[in-house]
Amino acid sequence: MTAEQVEQVRRFNRTVAERVGVLHDHYLGAARPYGQARLLWQIGDGGTHDVRSVRDRLGLDSGYVSRLLRALERDGLVVEPHPRDRRVRTVRLTSAGRTERARLDERSDALAASLLDPLDARQRDRLTAAMATVERLLTAAVVSLEVLDPDHPDAVHCLRAYATELARLFDGGFDPARSLLPDPGELRAPRGLFLVARLHGEPVGCAGLKLPAGAPAEIKRVWVRPDTRGLGLARRLLAELEERAARHGSELVRLDTNKALEAATRLYRDSGYTEVPAFNDEPYAHHWFEKRLTRRPRQDR
Amino acid sequence: MTAEQVEQVRRFNRTVAERVGVLHDHYLGAARPYGQARLLWQIGDGGTHDVRSVRDRLGLDSGYVSRLLRALERDGLVVEPHPRDRRVRTVRLTSAGRTERARLDERSDALAASLLDPLDARQRDRLTAAMATVERLLTAAVVSLEVLDPDHPDAVHCLRAYATELARLFDGGFDPARSLLPDPGELRAPRGLFLVARLHGEPVGCAGLKLPAGAPAEIKRVWVRPDTRGLGLARRLLAELEERAARHGSELVRLDTNKALEAATRLYRDSGYTEVPAFNDEPYAHHWFEKRLTRRPRQDR
DNA sequence: GTCATTCTCTGACCTTAGTCAGAGAACGCC
DNA sequence: GGCGTTCTCTGACTAAGGTCAGAGAATGAC
Incomplete structure (x- = not known):
């Protein structure tokens, strides 16, 4: 800064x-x-x-x-x-x-x-708009990221909210058991990790990382609570996972997503992911992405 | 609001x-x-x-x-x-x-x-920009307007700063004695009034109003201290004078300005003034404006 | 029934941030 | 030199906002 x-x-x-x-x-x-x-x-x-x-x-x-x-x-x-x-x-x-x-x-x-x-009407509009921005960004600044076991109550809470939301959004619903990764154990060390974002102690977002031996890292289960969207939280979760994957030695990180999740798809593109052919047979995926990780030291974000 | x-x-x-x-x-x-x-x-x-x-x-x-x-x-x-x-x-x-x-x-x-x-770099930019806006507008909100005698030290201070600034800006300088209204007495009740804006007690702007009997009101000597520009102060001074002129019974308010004062000219146009032929022989003026005052009650600004 | 645990409440104490009313020193003016 | 004025400093007091260490009541586990 x-x-x-x-x-x-x-x-x-x-x-x-x-x-x-x-x-x-x-x-x-x-x-x-x-x-x-x-x-x-x-x-x-x-x-x-x-x-x-x-x-x-x-x-x-x-x-x-x-x-x-x-x-x-x-x-x-x-x-x-x-x-x-x-x-x-x-x-x-x-x-x-x-x-x-x-x-x-x-x-x-x-x-x-x-x-x-x-103030006059125009100034009032500008003031309240600027206040909203300050407020949201300061809120974003107090969100902390933490690695939790996927069985931790807060992690379970996020995963459930994630599934519920997908069930509502996807044509034909969403059944976690039919999706790949039915077992969150893959998001536990040493096979992976699970990140939970907290605001004032409450879980407001999550993201999982699979770290299979000898294969690219894979990002799963990215979710942000609806009322905390727009704070750049997903971007932050993503960046954190990429950094951890790079530290772990991964050179490539991959993910898949559903066409209903437009904001997510946009985020992945904006964050440097490029679309690639399907690398798995996830039944709920329509797009597959990958991003090459660079080993250079962490930049000032 | x-x-x-x-x-x-x-x-x-x-x-x-x-x-x-x-x-x-x-x-x-x-x-x-x-x-x-x-x-x-x-x-x-x-x-x-x-x-x-x-x-x-x-x-x-x-x-x-x-x-x-x-x-x-x-x-x-x-x-x-x-x-x-x-x-x-x-x-x-x-x-x-x-x-x-x-x-x-x-x-x-x-x-x-x-x-x-x-925060990431983009968020930082947005946050600081929004903070600057909030700060400036909250500052604007503490500025108070007050009617002062043109001989009051704060009024004199403003008028002097006004003259000094014009002397610097105008081709060929500015001599208050050569300008119309050499006598600030015209900006004193009952022939007119003089408004001073204060921030934390310090004078940061002024504006005068001539109220000649049987003739349109005239705005003179609008000045805002350079470091408090951009707060909408001039606009507020103008609005206050117009309101007082209307209350006094004036149906028309006029003013003249120099071509070097571009921001002022823009403000007058934005505030509903229309350019008219010269209505006086002010040697320092290049543009003359007038605005018809409506008698409807003061709006929620 | 016993006993450790869990909670709340009380008393004692503390710092910060003031306010207010003089006392007293210093000064300027005549 | 006298006198009113201007300043600072001190003592006495207040309120808010806490912190800390038990005492004592209630509960749950055994």
Whole structure:
């Protein structure tokens, strides 16, 4: 990355932190301490929540949350229905609590509106579009890739979502058992590996790599959760697998795909894959691709 | 503005505040309390500063700054050369202070880099471009417009900057005395008004309006400080003057401009002005424009 | 029934980031 | 030299936002 880019990010952080931060305090700070507000927000949506999970999601100390809850309780914003397991505390918003939460909501809206207000219609469009871009790319930046065993619950979750989606998209459905690689064991070391992408701990994408001895590497089961598409995640998964294949000694990586998966096909072409004749008899494939791996050291992506 | 726009801004605030905030604490929080860091930063650049102005710029309490300075002094980061006026305290960074400041700088860079790191080159370009847009538009949003007397120091400052700039741009220079409106008194109620745009208290732009009895309104002296151009400020000044002219009862607003001011000419055309034959004998003008004002209520800009 | 484990809650303590009201030093003006 | 003004510094106080170490209740396994 360039020094100008770093400088731009710093300037952005300064401006945004100041501008949004100051207004944030102005609009929300007056209402309720931030800790309480966050908790109120997290408990939110009507139902009963066990304190433990709320606390985990906010990453707060148990004693601290306990105190915050007592403060909310004192103000009549929260009640504790008694739970099954009486060690675990559960909470629910009272109607006053829901009112208060709505009030915080309004303040948040007012804060947002105050940022847009001085701008004209064109500027507003540009601002929100740019914000969407920043938000998506910053989200993309927190996604981490991890090698998991294909039997790991998160890996299983991805593989299932993958199969469900293909069943919906393919003419005539999709039956993993009929497809090649019915056994995910091939995606386990030393015969291969399985990559899972996580966002805030949740699995949002996966990709498998077969590393057969004496044969080209093969990419399988590339999937990205629909609501996280457009972040460049598939591209990243692909790049990571290619790098690992190259490190393993593979000189060629191959993959097949179905004609229904147009975005995927486009991605493969964009990423330097060239279409080749069928190299296997995968019943669900219409296109086969390969890419020659270069051994030069990893570039600055 | 639309509800979707408000929602987008809120989502942006959440994502960015969390992501940047958390990392900010992680990278900078470990180093030095934020208050001290800010002060260190503000004292910065080698020279001697009087505490008063530093304090004013940061908007902090005198007692608080006094304490912060003592903390920095205890750590040997700051010295106090004794000043002329011994009521006024002055400070300068020691070499250890400069080292510490450089360290904070590095951390800020590292923070910025950590946001860019997981992205590929194309994504980085998109992110920084979007950040620049957000930053500029949020800056634009804090600019306030104010009616000032043309003799007010900030108004004088703008008018002088305007004249200086024209002198540089026009073939043959610019002499305000030779131009029409040598007397800024015409831009004072009830014969007119003078608008100054401020960013963080500093004047960054101006525009004058003549409201002659029984004649069309006339816009004069539109100027925006070079480093705040591109924020839509001129457009905003123009819109504000038109609105005030309409409220005053004018049905037509006119203005003249020099051929060297291409951006201005473009702005006038874009804003609905049409070129007309010369309506005065302003020696510096090459183009004359007018715009018919409609009486319909102010639109949602 | 016993016992280890799992949770929550409380008290004690801490830092940061301020605010506010003088006290007191230094200065400028006459 | 006197006097009002200008600055800084100190002490006293606040609130938020935590952290940490048990105490004690409830539960599950055996």
